Amino acid sequence: MIYLTKRLTFSSSHVLMNPDYDSDKNWDVYGKCSWPHGHGHNYTLEVTVKGEIPEETGMIIDLKVLKKIVNDTIVDKMDHKFLNTDVEFLKGVIPTAENIVVKIWEELETVLEPGMLCELKLWETENNWVVYRGE
Amino acid sequence: MIYLTKRLTFSSSHVLMNPDYDSDKNWDVYGKCSWPHGHGHNYTLEVTVKGEIPEETGMIIDLKVLKKIVNDTIVDKMDHKFLNTDVEFLKGVIPTAENIVVKIWEELETVLEPGMLCELKLWETENNWVVYRGE
Amino acid sequence: MIYLTKRLTFSSSHVLMNPDYDSDKNWDVYGKCSWPHGHGHNYTLEVTVKGEIPEETGMIIDLKVLKKIVNDTIVDKMDHKFLNTDVEFLKGVIPTAENIVVKIWEELETVLEPGMLCELKLWETENNWVVYRGE
Amino acid sequence: MIYLTKRLTFSSSHVLMNPDYDSDKNWDVYGKCSWPHGHGHNYTLEVTVKGEIPEETGMIIDLKVLKKIVNDTIVDKMDHKFLNTDVEFLKGVIPTAENIVVKIWEELETVLEPGMLCELKLWETENNWVVYRGE
């Protein structure tokens, strides 16, 4: 079993606030991330797939194909967008890194071969990141 | 003459559009950066100062002091903000990396010892950055 | 289940020597790391916690809180210190990366919510690091 | 149980082509990687070993010893070589990252203490890498 990872980046903005909270409560919970005009990040997404190596090709997936799938399904929809309102598959969730990575998983799982998607790592900054394995 | 650099980071959002252009023209000039809801970056700012080494201390400036000056003057005002509307010293300019770095220079020059500020490097992403030397 | 990581850095010095060895034996075992005046590193510590995402906040822990806990418990006690003598929780062990990471785990486990701490990664240089998962 | 990783680099060239395919089929499967004159990479190899910490030394392995083993067994044989023809232990496989990492595992397993080798990570570029755990 081999694990292969492709790294991609995109630049988006967001606000962290719960619409059921008033602004004081949002400040308590989210601090400066709740500033209503928003802020942004250079997100880095690492997509790990797994598989047995086919003897004929020596590759578990064509990297160009994997890159195109992730770009079409995720990056092109999130890059240079405001994550609170502009991304269909993020509608209805507060766009924390935790929630985003789960939603990206749900999207990728529908377009990758069943059982292939193994781990997603989403960096918000060089000092903070989340990992999700579909568990 | 020694050149000393301090690196700091902040996360902000912006939109690139010229209010005198219509949206088609803004799209032609700024592409996806003109998306009206904005997008964001993890900016990295490298502040370089220069000086002769004082024999008594061996330091051209106390790094803690330099860090506090840059944080008070720049980072705390830009971090987790929307650069088009929220930062006093950016009012009236389109927040391209080029314009931002010049404005940061103008702010830092007023609070650092005359002649000390030497170079600013502002990274928008790991693949794009600008440098300004006050020329 | 989401895994969230916070990265922090500190700069410390240490000597690797077993007080039961003579200096020849220490040289055999630890090489240049046994130089009695010590040497140092920019350590990087990655603290990974895990949890289910609460629907209300979308965050498994407030990153500011996690950062403060790790700073108060670990970083402020190790940063700019000599690890052989200056850190209470490292007393009695040879400060190899392996021993340090286990001791950091023991400290963090007492201050984090039970079951939350998941993995520690401690970098001594860009080419060497250790991982501990409390096993 | 502690996991310790050593990072090493080497620079090699390769071509991806299946000798049973004609050049059109090779282009379909491997794209520009099938260019017959080859291309190259700065490979990064991360070797992770695991072990219990011996109380006497505090180290699961002497890093100098681990580095020498990996250099002698792998790096010196692959560095500045053409992987399709010049490396004995890669003979007979298409030198994809997937195949290379498995072959490196087979070599290292014979020279490291049984059960010590835990994970190999091989970076082809900053955006693509594979992991193998001997499974």
Place this chain on the structure above:
Amino acid sequence: MIYLTKRLTFSSSHVLMNPDYDSDKNWDVYGKCSWPHGHGHNYTLEVTVKGEIPEETGMIIDLKVLKKIVNDTIVDKMDHKFLNTDVEFLKGVIPTAENIVVKIWEELETVLEPGMLCELKLWETENNWVVYRGE
């Protein structure tokens, strides 16, 4: 005056040998880089252009345009190629980093606005790079 840099990467192979030397002499001068089957690198190219900021756009050049120019003129011709034989503009020179960076300068100068090209930085590995400023 603003200096703007775009970073791009490509993966190529090469051999360092002077055809007027015999193989012993090539080994003396180029060491393992003279291995006749070649080796390769993930090259990183940083292209710096300079200009005054136009008030209307706030950008000294459209980054997408700069990227397209460098891709068309340089990257697409060097990526996944063997630099000794496959690149028209490198014909007749030994493909050391020093020679390559000068040749890239000559190509880019013909397609960029006169006086705009300011500096090229070409990384062969994370530990070696060259800079050329057209002097």
Place this chain on the structure above:
Amino acid sequence: MIYLTKRLTFSSSHVLMNPDYDSDKNWDVYGKCSWPHGHGHNYTLEVTVKGEIPEETGMIIDLKVLKKIVNDTIVDKMDHKFLNTDVEFLKGVIPTAENIVVKIWEELETVLEPGMLCELKLWETENNWVVYRGE
């Protein structure tokens, strides 16, 4: 004129204190860097040399030779040492980054071809560095 840079690393410890100051004054000037037991860093040193490209070799200096010179003259003397007492060429100066980089210049200038040494960059951490050009 080509500028060629070689990057090397070493791990050392130091204390910043002026022996003419009392400990209060040292604390005021150097803060936690004045802790008497010392602390340490993974220093990174970038050595830039310049030259015209000889047509015969295409290299302004053999990188292996440059590396050996810097290792023999600097790295082997500073690595895994306590910079306040263990390094002959640092005797008599407070080992700030500013002072260290000047002393390294003085050493390298005596062993490199006259006029070849161009710039030294010394990183103390990923966020602080100094540059010296012999001016």
